[in-house]
Amino acid sequence: MSDDVQRLKVVLCWHMHQPDYRGPDHSSYQLPWVYLHGIKDYVDMAAHLENNPGARAVVNFAPVLLEQLQDYVGQIQEWLLRGKQINDPILAALAGPGVPLDQESRRDLMRACLRANEKHMRGRFRTFRRLSDIVGLVDEHAESSEYLNDQFIVDLLVWYHLAWMGEHPRVNDLRIKSLEKKRKGYTAEDRYRLVESIGDLLASVVDRYRKLAEEGRVELSVTPYAHPILPLLLDIRSGQEAIPDMELPESASYPGGEERSRWHVRRGLESFENMFGFRPKGCWPAEGAVSEDTLRILEEEGFSWIASGQQVLHNSMEKSYADAAWPEQWAHRPYRVKDGDISCFFRNDGLSDLIGFTYADWHAEDAVSNLIHNLESIATNCDNPSDLVVSIIMDGENAWEHYPRNGCFFLDDLYARLSANPNLEMTTFSEVVEQRLPTYELNTMVAGSWVYGTFSTWIGEKDKNRAWDLLIEAKNTYDRVLASGRLSATKLAQAELQMATCEGSDWFWWFGDYNPGETVSDFERLFRNQLKHLYQILGEEPPEYLSQVFAYGGGDPAVGGVMRHN
Numbered sequence: 235m236s237d238d239v240q241r242l243k244v245v246l247c248w249h250m251h252q253p254d255y256r257g258p259d260h261s262s263y264q265l266p267w268v269y270l271h272g273i274k275d276y277v278d279m280a281a282h283l284e285n286n287p288g289a290r291a292v293v294n295f296a297p298v299l300l301e302q303l304q305d306y307v308g309q310i311q312e313w314l315l316r317g318k319q320i321n322d323p324i325l326a327a328l329a330g331p332g333v334p335l336d337q338e339s340r341r342d343l344m345r346a347c348l349r350a351n352e353k354h355m356r357g358r359f360r361t362f363r364r365l366s367d368i369v370g371l372v373d374e375h376a377e378s379s380e381y382l383n384d385q386f387i388v389d390l391l392v393w394y395h396l397a398w399m400g401e402h403p404r405v406n407d408l409r410i411k412s413l414e415k416k417r418k419g420y421t422a423e424d425r426y427r428l429v430e431s432i433g434d435l436l437a438s439v440v441d442r443y444r445k446l447a448e449e450g451r452v453e454l455s456v457t458p459y460a461h462p463i464l465p466l467l468l469d470i471r472s473g474q475e476a477i478p479d480m481e482l483p484e485s486a487s488y489p490g491g492e493e494r495s496r497w498h499v500r501r502g503l504e505s506f507e508n509m510f511g512f513r514p515k516g517c518w519p520a521e522g523a524v525s526e527d528t529l530r531i532l533e534e535e536g537f538s539w540i541a542s543g544q545q546v547l548h549n550s551m552e553k554s555y556a557d558a559a560w561p562e563q564w565a566h567r568p569y570r571v572k573d574g575d576i577s578c579f580f581r582n583d584g585l586s587d588l589i590g591f592t593y594a595d596w597h598a599e600d601a602v603s604n605l606i607h608n609l610e611s612i613a614t615n616c617d618n619p620s621d622l623v624v625s626i627i628m629d630g631e632n633a634w635e636h637y638p639r640n641g642c643f644f645l646d647d648l649y650a651r652l653s654a655n656p657n658l659e660m661t662t663f664s665e666v667v668e669q670r671l672p673t674y675e676l677n678t679m680v681a682g683s684w685v686y687g688t689f690s691t692w693i694g695e696k697d698k699n700r701a702w703d704l705l706i707e708a709k710n711t712y713d714r715v716l717a718s719g720r721l722s723a724t725k726l727a728q729a730e731l732q733m734a735t736c737e738g739s740d741w742f743w744w745f746g747d748y749n750p751g752e753t754v755s756d757f758e759r760l761f762r763n764q765l766k767h768l769y770q771i772l773g774e775e776p777p778e779y780l781s782q783v784f785a786y787g788g789g790d791p792a793v794g795g796v797m798r799h800n
Contacts, residue, residue, distance in 0.1 A: 239656060239657070240613075240618060240619045240620045241613075241619065241620055241656070241657055241658055241659040242609060242610075242612060242613035242619040242620070242622055242624060242657060242658050242659065243620065243622060243623040243624070243659050243661050243666060243671075244609060244623070244624050244626065244652060244658050244659065244660055244661070245291075245292055245579070245623060245624070245625050245626065245627075245660075245661055245662060245663055245666070246290075246291040246292070246626050246652075246660070247291070247292040247293075247294060247455075247518065247541060247625060247626065247627040247628075247663070248279060248291060248292070248293050248294065248628065248629075248630030249294045249296075249457070249518050249627065249628070249629055249630055250275075250276060250279075250293065250294065250295050250296065250299060250630045250631060251294075251295075251296040251299055251457065251461060251520075251629075251631075252267050252268045252271060252296070252298075252299045252302065252631075253298065253461065253738055253740035253741075254298045254302065254460065254735050254738060255267065255268060255302065255760075256302065256305075256321075257760070257763065258732075258763050258764055258766065258767030258770075259767060260305075261321065262321045262322065262323060263321060263322040263323070263325075264756065264760050265756060266322055266324045266325065266346075268299065268302045268303060268306065269303075269306045269322065269325060269432065269436060270395075270398045271631045272303055272306070272435065272436045272439060273395075273398060273399055273400060273403065273432055273435045273436065274398050274399060274400045274631075274634070274635075274640060275400065275630065275631035275634055275640070276303075276439045276630075276631070277400045277402060277403060277435050277438065277439060277442075278400035278401055278402050278634070278640055278641075278642065278645075279293070279630055279631075279645075280438075280439070280442040280443055280446065281400070281402035282642070282645045282646060282649055283446055283451060283452060283649070284442070284446065285646065285649075286646065286649035286650055286653060287451070288649075288650075288653030288654065288660070289451070289649035289650075289652065289653045289660055290451060290452065290453075290653075290660040290661055290662055290665075291451075291452050291453075291660070291662070292452065292453045292454075292455055292516070292662050292663055293443060293446075293452050293453070293454055293455075293630065294454075294455045294456065294457060294516075294518040294630075295443075295454065295455075295456060295457070295506065295509075296456075296457040296461050296502075296520070297456065297457070297459050297460075297501070297502045297505035297506055297509075298459060298460050298461060298735075298738070300440065300505065300506070300509050301505060303436055303439055303440070304440070304509075306322070306325075306433075306436050307433060307436050307437045309321060309322075310325075310429060310430075310432065310433035310436070311433060313329055313429065314426075314429070314430060314433065323343075323346075324343070324346055324347075324391075324394075325429070325432070327343055327387075327391055328391045328392070328395060328425055328428065328429060329425060329426075329429045330388075330422055330425050331422055332384070333384050333387045333388060333391075334387075337376075337379050337380060340379055340382070340387060341372065341373075341376060341379050343387065343391075344369045344372065344379070344382075344387065344390060345369065345373065347365075347366075347369065347390050347391060347393075347394040348366055348369055348370075350394065350397050350398065350635075351635040351636060354635055354636065354637065354638060354639075354640075355397040355398065355635060356397065358397070359393065359396070359397060359414075361389075361393060361417050361418060362393035362394070362396070362397050365386070365389060365390045365393055366390075368382070368386070369390065385419065388420050388425070389418050389419070389420055391425075392413065392420045392424065392425065392428060395428055395432065396410065396413060396414055396428075400435075400640055401639050401640045401642040402642075403431070403435055407431055407435075409427045409428070409430070409431045410428075410431060413427070413428060440509050440510070443510070444509075444510050444511065447510065447512075452662070453514075453515075453516065453662035453663065453664050453665075454506075454510060454514055455514045455515070455516035455517060455518055455663075456502050456503065456506045456514045456516075456517055456518075457502065457517065457518055457519065457520050458495070458498035458499045458501075458502045458517070458519065458520060459497075459498040459499075459501040459502040459505060459734055460498060460734040460735055460737055460738040461520040461521075461738050461739050461740065462494075462495070462498050462520055462734075462737045462738060462739055463520055463521060463523045463683070463689065463692050463693075463739045463742070464495045464498070464499075464519055464520070464523060464524075464525075464528045464531070465523050465524065465525035465527065465528050465681045465689070466488065466523075466689060466692065466693060466702075467488050467491040467492075467494055467495050467737065468488075468491045468492055468495055468525065468527045468528060468531075469487065469488075469491065469525070469527065470482055470483065470485070470486070470487055470488055470693070470702070471486075471487075472525045472527075472681035472689070473681070473688070473689040473690075473693045473694055475525070475549075475680050475681040475682070476549055476680055476681065476682045476687055476688040476689070477688050477689075477690060477694065480688075480689075480690070480693070480694040481694055481695075481699065482693065482694070482699065483693070483699040483700075483702040483703045483706070484699075484703050485702065485703055485706040488702075488705075488706060488709065489706065489709050489710055489713055490709070490713060492527075492531070494709075494733070494734075494737065495528075495531055496531060496535065497730070497734070498734060498737070499517075499531065499532065499535045500535065501734070503535070503536075513536070514537075515537065515538045515539065515664045515667075516537060516538065516539040516540065516541070516663050516664060517532055517537045517539075517540050517541075518540070518541050518627070519532070519540060519542070520739050521683045521684055521685065521691070521692075521739060522541060522542040522543045522546070522581065522627070522683050522684035523542075523681075523682070523683040523684075523689065523739075524540065524542045524546060524578075524679060524681065524682070524683075525679060525681035526571060526572075526678065526679045526681075528681075529571055529574055529576055529578070529679060530574070532576060533574055533575060533576040537576060538575075538576060538577060538664065538667055539576060539577040539578070539579060539663045539664065539666075539667050540576060540577075540578055540579075541578070541579040541580065541581065541625060541627055541663065542578065542579075542580055542581070542682075542683070542684060543580065543581050543583065543682065543683060543684030543685070543687055544565055544580050544581050544582060544583040544687075545583065545682065545684075545686060545687025545688075546580065546679070546680065546681075546682040546683070546684070546687045547564070547565065547569070547578075547580040548565075548687065549680035549682060549687050550571075550676050550678060550679050550680045551564060551676070552680075553677065553678050553680060554675075554676045554677040554678055561674050562616060562617075563612065563615075563616050563622055564674075565580060565582060566582070566612065566622040566623055566624050566625075567621075567622065567623075567671075567672070567673070567674050568623065568666060568667070568671055568672075568673045568674070569673065569674050569675070569676050570673055570674075570675055570676070571675070571676045571677075571678070571679045572675070572676070572677065572678075577663070577666075577667050577673065578676075578679075579623065579625045579663055579666075580625060581625050581626070581627040581628075581684055582624050582625055582626055583684075584608075585605060585608055585609070585624065585626050586626050586627055586628045587628075588601075588604070588605065588608075589605070589626065589628055589633065590628050590629065590633050591633075593605075593637075593644060594633065594636040594637045594641075598638075598643035598644040598647050599647055601644055602644065602647045602648050602651055605648070606651060606652065606655060606658070609624060609658055610655075610657055610658070612624060613657050613658070619657075620659075621671050621672050622671075623661070623663075623666050623671065625663075627684070691742070691743055692739055692742035692743060693742065695745070695746050697745040697746055697747070697784060697785035698742050698745045698746060700745075700784050700785070701741060701742055701745050701761065701784070701785070702742070704761075704762075704765060704779075704780070704784075705736055705737065705765070707777070708733075708736060708765050708768055708769065709733070711769065711772060711774055712729065712733055712768065712772060715729075715772040715773065715774065716729070720773070721772070721773075725771060725773075728771050729768065729771045729772055732764070732767060732768045732771055733768060735764055736761075736764050736765055736768055740757065741757055741760075741761040744756075744757040744758075744785075744787070745757070745758065745785040745787075746785070746787070747786070747787060747788050748787075748788075749787045749788075750787055750788075751786060751787040751788050752787075753787065754785055754786060754787025755783075755786070755787070758783060758784065758785045758786075759783075762780045762781075765780055766780050
């Protein structure tokens with residue numbers, strides 16, 4: 235390749251995140267999504283990078299996800315070695331040896347096994363589809379469950395987990411292949427082998443990404459510990475920077491917000507380093523949520539780059555360049571804010587959302603051709619494409635169940651063709667920082683997130699604001715008890731972690747009547763239980779209002795309620 239070729243820089247950044255699904259005091263998992271995405275998406279995403287040596291990407295992990303993955307690995311090992319029960323009701327039911335005896339528990343378990351994409355997971359496998367259809371009939375006539383024997387439930391459990399398997403283990407793990415081929419009549423030995431395979435897959439995740447990082451094929455970055463919206467911890471009023479008339483909670487501020495923000499950042503770095511053996515250079519703040527105070531803290535804590543959403547940049551450009559011409563290809567430039575040194579990159583919303591919401595229904599080759607055509611058009615329409623970086627940033631786990639074969643055709647073709655394209659250069663954010671591209675200055679950073687450039691997903695609506703008021707009441711109690719000095723060192727450490735769990739952003743994401751009622755109910759109940767447990771750790775009586783439901787939901791988002799389209 236000629237040295238004078240000006241190649242457009244492209245960064246694919248996959249954000250891996252699941253909230254803390256453990257019940258209070260890290261009791262039984264309330265939802266199974268950590269281990270299910272582990273055996274499907276986290277292993278497949280690693281395999282695609284392993285199989286395409288020329289590809290480069292940024293992979294961002296939320297520490298609370300990594301810790302839960304490791305917890306599952308430990309629990310499965312304890313079950314395999316000592317028969318100790320796994321603290322996840324669905325995985326424990328798969329492990330056996332028996333199945334629930336009472337009809338209500340059996341029906342709950344069967345309904346749980348329908349939580350899989352109807353077209354690409356339930357509909358793909360003939361046997362699983364038939365089992366699912368029977369469960370649907372039982373749902374309409376509950377008394378019919380009495381006619382379903384234990385073998386039906388065992389086969390349903392096995393197929394539910396087989397459907398959630400990633401494509402690479404499906405092809406390469408003989409245990410999985412043989413179980414699929416058997417189709418029905420699964421035994422205790424079959425269940426043992428499946429749980430063993432799940433444990434092996436989960437145990438491989440951290441090591442595989444660490445190796446990819448050591449080989450320079452991926453850059454690993456981190457999110458603050460429990461995935462909090464840092465700008466709102468720092469200043470609740472920052473929600474009004476993008477929406478001036480936003481209605482805020484009754485409380486005017488989050489008490490001790492900067493201290494808690496730094497706690498999440500430092501604990502996140504500590505957790506990441508314990509897992510991977512080094513400190514990351516970059517940060518995808520939870521939900522790409524940024525503000526000037528957030529940038530200051532992240533820079534002071536040692537990060538060299540952050541990334542956020544394109545609408546955040548647009549809002550900031552409007553204020554920074556109100557009376558001046560915007561830089562050419564403004565969305566594809568690295569930026570700094572005022573006198574800060576931290577580099578800021580911004581998501582190309584159009585291209586990212588094509589992968590997240592559109593290409594799933596396209597033929598894989600057509601989708602990749604369209605994406606490359608869009609990238610080449612960007613390169614063609616500027617004088618110095620090598621000075622630009624296109625940031626494609628998206629969820630690394632939730633899109634793929636909407637693609638055939640968990641997105642394997644699309645992702646393999648994407649990596650192969652991007653890495654071979656003479657006009658495009660796959661790279662990472664740290665490499666871009668080191669190359670010292672022309673960097674533009676923003677006079678201000680308007681606080682916002684990757685979703686609409688605002689914080690409206692987490693604050694400003696009745697139920698979300700009520701949740702903030704509940705959290706702030708608990709934080710005030712936390713501060714009062716800590717100031718009293720009455721907690722032992724053990725209780726203090728427990729309280730710090732529990733406070734962090736309650737500060738996670740995912741509770742607020744799901745509150746609001748536009749979300750599905752069943753999911754809102756799951757998160758609302760768990761949020762109240764986590765707050766109750768915080769009071770209990772502090773030695774305080776939980777307020778009576780924490781026994782009252784305050785959010786219901788009732789919507790039906792087009793993509794399962796887990797992603798938002800800009």
